[in-house]
Amino acid sequence: GVKWAYNGPDGEHNWSSSFPFCGGAFQSPIDFQTELLRYDPNLPPIQVQNYNLSTNEQLTLSNNGHSVQLSLPSHMYISSLPHRYSAAQLHFHWGSSDLLTGSEHTVNGKRFAGEMHIVHFNSEKYPNISMAVDKYDGLAVLGVFIEIGDFNPAFDRFFKFMNGIKYRDQKIQVPAFNIRTLLPARLDEYYRYDGSLTTPPCYPSVLWTVFRRPVTISRKQFLALATALYASHAQETATVPLHGNYRKPQLADNRVVLVSFKD
Ligand SMILES: NS(=O)(=O)c1c(F)c(F)c(S(=O)(=O)CCO)c(N[C@H]2CCCc3ccccc32)c1F
Numbered sequence: 001g002v003k004w005a006y007n008g009p010d011g012e013h014n015w016s017s018s019f020p021f022c023g024g025a026f027q028s029p030i031d032f033q034t035e036l037l038r039y040d041p042n043l044p045p046i047q048v049q050n051y052n053l054s055t056n057e058q059l060t061l062s063n064n065g066h067s068v069q070l071s072l073p074s075h076m077y078i079s080s081l082p083h084r085y086s087a088a089q090l091h092f093h094w095g096s097s098d099l100l101t102g103s104e105h106t107v108n109g110k111r112f113a114g115e116m117h118i119v120h121f122n123s124e125k126y127p128n129i130s131m132a133v134d135k136y137d138g139l140a141v142l143g144v145f146i147e148i149g150d151f152n153p154a155f156d157r158f159f160k161f162m163n164g165i166k167y168r169d170q171k172i173q174v175p176a177f178n179i180r181t182l183l184p185a186r187l188d189e190y191y192r193y194d195g196s197l198t199t200p201p202c203y204p205s206v207l208w209t210v211f212r213r214p215v216t217i218s219r220k221q222f223l224a225l226a227t228a229l230y231a232s233h234a235q236e237t238a239t240v241p242l243h244g245n246y247r248k249p250q251l252a253d254n255r256v257v258l259v260s261f262k263d
C-alpha cells in the first residue's frame, strides 16, 4: 500500500492526502481532559475470555515497520460489549531512548512512556478483521498505558525475542502465554469513547476502551523496546530506527469521554 511514517514528508500531517479519513472526524488518539469526562455508572467491568492461552500454542511476533505486533487467535474475545469482539493482534506505541514518553492517549496532557493496544473485531457481524476494519461497529481496541517501574515478567515472554525481528517484515513464532497478565489488575476502571484507527487508513471504526491504571515495565525493558527495532528492511543500507511511533492527540470534536470511575 501507500507508505506512511511518523516523521518527515510521509508524517502524520500529510497522511490525509493519501488517506482521507485521517483528516476526518472521530479521530484517535485524544487527550482525556477532565472537562470531557462523564461518569457512566452503567459501564460494566471489561470481561475477557480465553486470554489464558496454552503454552503449546504458538503466536507470530512480527515487525511490520510501524510497530511490533503479536498475532492473537480469534477464540480470545471480549464478552462484556454489545457484540462479541474477537482478538486479532496486539501492538505497541513508544517514544525513543532519550524521550521516554510515547503513549498515544494522554491524560490532561500527561503522556505515558508507552501504550499497548489489543485489537479486536466484531466477530458476530463480520467474518474477519479485514471485513470489519472500515465498519462503524467493526473494531474494539483495549488500550493499556505503560509506565517505567518494576520489571514485568509477562512482557518478557515476548520482549526477549525482539532481536529476531529487528527489521521490517521479519517474523518469528513464540510460545503463547496468558495474555491477561499483560493487562492491569483492575479492568473495571477505564475511559470509553468512539474513535478511529490511529494509523492510516484512520477508519472511524474503533470503540476505544483505555484502562485508567498503567502497567509497568523496567527501564531496561523499555529501552529494549525503544532501541531494538528498525522500520527499514534488513537489506536496506540506510537503517531507519523504529521509535516515536505514536500519533499526536486529535480534536475531540465535542465528543464525550465516558468513564467507569467516579473519583
Ligand atoms: N493503534 S491502532 O489503531 O490500534 C493500530 C495500529 F497502531 C497499528 F499499527 C496497526 S498495524 O500494526 O496493523 C500497522 C498499520 O495498520 C493496526 N492494525 C489494525 C488496523 C489495520 C488493519 C488490521 C488488520 C489486521 C490486524 C490489525 C489491523 C491498528 F489497529
Ligand SMILES: [Zn+2]
Pocket: 091, 092, 093, 116, 117, 198
Ligand atoms: Zn495502536
